[in-house]
Amino acid sequence: MHDLDPVFDAFSREPRLGEIAAEIGFVRPLLIQSMYIFKQPHIGGEVHCHQDSSFLHTWPESCAGFWFALED
Structure with missing residues (x-):
C-alpha cells in the first residue's frame, strides 16, 4: 500500500519508525510490506503478540512488524 497511496506512504516512511527499528537492533531497516486489516466491531477476537x-x-x-490500531 505504501507504493500506491501517498498518505499511506508518508505514514509508513515516518522517520520515527526507522529510529525505533534502529533502537531495537536493526542496522538497515527496510519497508517490505504494508496493509490494512478491516476488522468490524464485535467480530473476531483480540490479536495477541x-x-x-x-x-x-x-x-x-x-x-519485525509495526502494527497500529486505527479507529474512525
Missing part, C-alpha cells in the same frame, strides 16, 4: 515468520521468510529470522 505473535510471529509472522511463517509468511515473511528470512534467514536468520530478522523481520
Whole structure:
C-alpha cells in the first residue's frame, strides 16, 4: 500500500519508525510490506503478540512488524 497511496506512504516512511527499528537492533531497516486489516466491531477476537515468520521468510529470522490500531 505504501507504493500506491501517498498518505499511506508518508505514514509508513515516518522517520520515527526507522529510529525505533534502529533502537531495537536493526542496522538497515527496510519497508517490505504494508496493509490494512478491516476488522468490524464485535467480530473476531483480540490479536495477541505473535510471529509472522511463517509468511515473511528470512534467514536468520530478522523481520519485525509495526502494527497500529486505527479507529474512525
